[in-house]
Amino acid sequence: LPAGLRMKKKVSLKDIAKKLGVSTTLVSYVLNGKMKGRISEETTAKILKTAASLNYRPNQIAKSLKTSKTNTIGLIVSDISNPFFSQLARIIEDEAEKNNYTVIFGSSDGSPERSQKLIHIFLDRQVDGIILAPVEQAESQIKELLKNKVPLVLIDRYFPEIEANYVALDNYQAAFRAVSHLIENKVKCIGMIGYDSSLFHLQERKRGYLDALKKNKLPHDISTLKMIRHNLGREAVEQAIDELLNAENPPDGLFFASNMIASQGIKYINTLSLRVPDDLAIVCFDETEAADLFYSPLTYVKQPLFEMGQSAIRILLKCMFSPKIRTQQNFEAELVIRQSSLKKG
Amino acid sequence: LPAGLRMKKKVSLKDIAKKLGVSTTLVSYVLNGKMKGRISEETTAKILKTAASLNYRPNQIAKSLKTSKTNTIGLIVSDISNPFFSQLARIIEDEAEKNNYTVIFGSSDGSPERSQKLIHIFLDRQVDGIILAPVEQAESQIKELLKNKVPLVLIDRYFPEIEANYVALDNYQAAFRAVSHLIENKVKCIGMIGYDSSLFHLQERKRGYLDALKKNKLPHDISTLKMIRHNLGREAVEQAIDELLNAENPPDGLFFASNMIASQGIKYINTLSLRVPDDLAIVCFDETEAADLFYSPLTYVKQPLFEMGQSAIRILLKCMFSPKIRTQQNFEAELVIRQSSLKKG
DNA sequence: CTGAAAGCGCTTACAG
DNA sequence: CTGAAAGCGCTTACAG
Numbered sequence: 001l002p003a004g005l006r007m008k009k010k011v012s013l014k015d016i017a018k019k020l021g022v023s024t025t026l027v028s029y030v031l032n033g034k035m036k037g038r039i040s041e042e043t044t045a046k047i048l049k050t051a052a053s054l055n056y057r058p059n060q061i062a063k064s065l066k067t068s069k070t071n072t073i074g075l076i077v078s079d080i081s082n083p084f085f086s087q088l089a090r091i092i093e094d095e096a097e098k099n100n101y102t103v104i105f106g107s108s109d110g111s112p113e114r115s116q117k118l119i120h121i122f123l124d125r126q127v128d129g130i131i132l133a134p135v136e137q138a139e140s141q142i143k144e145l146l147k148n149k150v151p152l153v154l155i156d157r158y159f160p161e162i163e164a165n166y167v168a169l170d171n172y173q174a175a176f177r178a179v180s181h182l183i184e185n186k187v188k189c190i191g192m193i194g195y196d197s198s199l200f201h202l203q204e205r206k207r208g209y210l211d212a213l214k215k216n217k218l219p220h221d222i223s224t225l226k227m228i229r230h231n232l233g234r235e236a237v238e239q240a241i242d243e244l245l246n247a248e249n250p251p252d253g254l255f256f257a258s259n260m261i262a263s264q265g266i267k268y269i270n271t272l273s274l275r276v277p278d279d280l281a282i283v284c285f286d287e288t289e290a291a292d293l294f295y296s297p298l299t300y301v302k303q304p305l306f307e308m309g310q311s312a313i314r315i316l317l318k319c320m321f322s323p324k325i326r327t328q329q330n331f332e333a334e335l336v337i338r339q340s341s342l343k344k345g
Numbered sequence: 346l347p348a349g350l351r352m353k354k355k356v357s358l359k360d361i362a363k364k365l366g367v368s369t370t371l372v373s374y375v376l377n378g379k380m381k382g383r384i385s386e387e388t389t390a391k392i393l394k395t396a397a398s399l400n401y402r403p404n405q406i407a408k409s410l411k412t413s414k415t416n417t418i419g420l421i422v423s424d425i426s427n428p429f430f431s432q433l434a435r436i437i438e439d440e441a442e443k444n445n446y447t448v449i450f451g452s453s454d455g456s457p458e459r460s461q462k463l464i465h466i467f468l469d470r471q472v473d474g475i476i477l478a479p480v481e482q483a484e485s486q487i488k489e490l491l492k493n494k495v496p497l498v499l500i501d502r503y504f505p506e507i508e509a510n511y512v513a514l515d516n517y518q519a520a521f522r523a524v525s526h527l528i529e530n531k532v533k534c535i536g537m538i539g540y541d542s543s544l545f546h547l548q549e550r551k552r553g554y555l556d557a558l559k560k561n562k563l564p565h566d567i568s569t570l571k572m573i574r575h576n577l578g579r580e581a582v583e584q585a586i587d588e589l590l591n592a593e594n595p596p597d598g599l600f601f602a603s604n605m606i607a608s609q610g611i612k613y614i615n616t617l618s619l620r621v622p623d624d625l626a627i628v629c630f631d632e633t634e635a636a637d638l639f640y641s642p643l644t645y646v647k648q649p650l651f652e653m654g655q656s657a658i659r660i661l662l663k664c665m666f667s668p669k670i671r672t673q674q675n676f677e678a679e680l681v682i683r684q685s686s687l688k689k690g
Numbered sequence: 691c692t693g694a695a696a697g698c699g700c701t702t703a704c705a706g
Numbered sequence: 707c708t709g710a711a712a713g714c715g716c717t718t719a720c721a722g
Contacts (some may be wrong), residue, residue, distance in 0.1 A: 013715065028718085032717085035715095057468065061470065066718085082431075086426045122447075267638065289635050293612065295640055329705090375701090
């Protein structure tokens with residue numbers, strides 16, 4: 001006995017039709033507001049009344065099978081418990097709901113296998129479209145989706161060589177600006193801690209950092225740039241900070257290239273004796289509680305999450321109806337300047 | 346033309362059957378691994394091969410319609426962007442996936458109307474069960490679900506007078522212990538900031554606070570207890586703190602009864618001249634980044650999120666197959682003691 | 691203005 | 707060992 005059958009039997013169109021001695025066709029038309037004016041007021045009224053009294057609710061699964069439309073969007077992020085993605089998820093949920101869509105979600109944890117599995121699960125469930133924060137090596141998955149004409153919007157990340165819709169940040173510009181800001185504030189040597197990843201958006205942050213250094217003729221050898229594996233977490237961040245600070249010429253400024261790195265890094269720095277910003281100035285990516293509560297409030301790169309989430313849904317909907325249109329949006333970040341980047345010296 | 350039709354036509358059982366000149370029955374049996382040993386190896390092999398070569402993927406919507414099982418769970422929280430719920434969501438996602446379930450989610454924002462709407466949307470989609478963090482005035486919604494025998498587990502909150510499954514914290518005990526801890530550490534007058542809500546779990550936090558005061562013969566008049574409306578946010582928290590601190594006998598200890606209140610409260614206190622813990626000792630509910638990074642790391646009530654999330658799914662699954670069993674779990678919180686509650690004086 | 695019928699893509703009892 | 711047929715709950719072209 002399938003689990004579903006234990007639930008109370010739901011009333012169907014047929015139940016209403018039988019009760020009134022009319023056809024299901026008629027009931028369907030009335031309840032969907034179709035054929036208005038072509039159905040007598042009397043039958044319309046009695047169908048509506050009976051439907052209400054029986055607490056009729058249409059079975060969306062049956063509707064979906066017939067119409068090949070589920071009004072469901074699949075959202076794949078790295079990790080729904082990462083505040084960056086949970087905030088985005090909330091915005092996407094609200095915008096989806098306005099358009100009568102429901103969101104199913106999954107966390108890929110940066111694994112191409114998990115990502116692929118989620119894509120398949122979502123497609124098997126006939127989602128009307130997918131919003132995807134792609135992982136490394138996801139190129140083939142994306143190409144497959146495009147080949148099958150699945151409405152798709154990449155979010156946060158994209159592959160420049162793949163012609164997919166996307167909503168992203170101009171990460172190069174954001175990093176360039178953040179690091180330039182440190183330089184303008186008398187920081188002489190700037191370290192960066194980022195993720196050791198081939199993902200374009202992370203490469204762009206690195207490029208922005210390096211270009212800002214080069215343009216200002218600051219040291220930019222590999223020793224001030226620490227790339228850590230995404231899955232190593234806190235210890236890796238701490239080790240990177242140690243290596244930077246114990247170097248021959250330790251940096252007097254630091255650029256944390258993600259919210260997680262910033263959060264972990266700042267907790268570690270909090271345990272050290274050096275003072276921010278005078279011993280070490282800091283800028284980081286993304287808004288976190290850490291940015292507010294650290295003794296020296298952090299200067300950070302603020303992404304326009306609301307606009308990005310909203311835009312992702314709008315592009316996805318557009319794409320469902322006009323699959324030929326390709327939309328690629330790079331948003332500007334805002335640099336929110338606080339104490340952590342402003343040396344007094 | 347419905348959006349779904351723009352996608353590439355998917356291959357169906359019938360396509361495989363036609364190509365091989367066999368019945369869809371046979372194809373269905375083979376691909377579902379049923380009737381093992383009763384189907385010739387030869388046909389089994391050729392069906393599997395053709396299915397693979399055609400990239401066949403079963404249409405879950407059709408399967409669901411037939412079997413009345415969607416392998417989908419509806420998760421309704423207050424706000425998916427609240428870290429408490431996004432962490433829970435991640436745990437639920439993982440545990441659901443292990444059991445071959447997908448999660449659709451929605452945020453009720455504490456509104457009974459939104460909650461009701463989400464419940465209806467999820468039921469229309471024939472979810473196999475619902476995990477719900479109920480809002481105020483949700484009693485009738487829950488009763489309706491029970492009446493219809495919808496597998497249901499309440500999470501984080503419940504109504505003691507309603508006989509539903511739930512997974513929750515022993516909030517009375519947690520609050521009692523947190524406040525007692527302050528008293529043991531020489532705090533003489535303790536204020537509380539909580540939500541002005543009839544929800545049982547919040548009432549329990551208040552009761553735990555008041556009982557700890559009473560038991561220790563500390564002042565427990567209404568003036569040290571500030572209840573704020575959930576939707577007022579930061580300003581309300583700040584105002585409550587001001588009122589407490591500007592009172593005739595200002596408290597030298599504070600109990601923040603939720604993660605949001607703690608986060609907002611601590612940011613405000615950070616701007617004041619008083620020192621934590623010596624001028625004002627603090628304990629709060631839930632783990633937040635604020636707890637770690639505030640200059641005086643916060644003592645907090647830690648909820649066993651993993652166990653709670655995992656348990657919610659397990660109870661839900663059990664409930665699908667044995668609807669008669671009622672499981673109600675109250676978990677013990679752990680009090681994580683840090684600097685903010687330990688006065689030096 | 692209304693209804694009989696086909697069909698969406700599956701599963702499964704039944705028959706042979 | 708295999709297939710024809712019914713049916714899950716809808717929608718909708720067609721006929722009258």
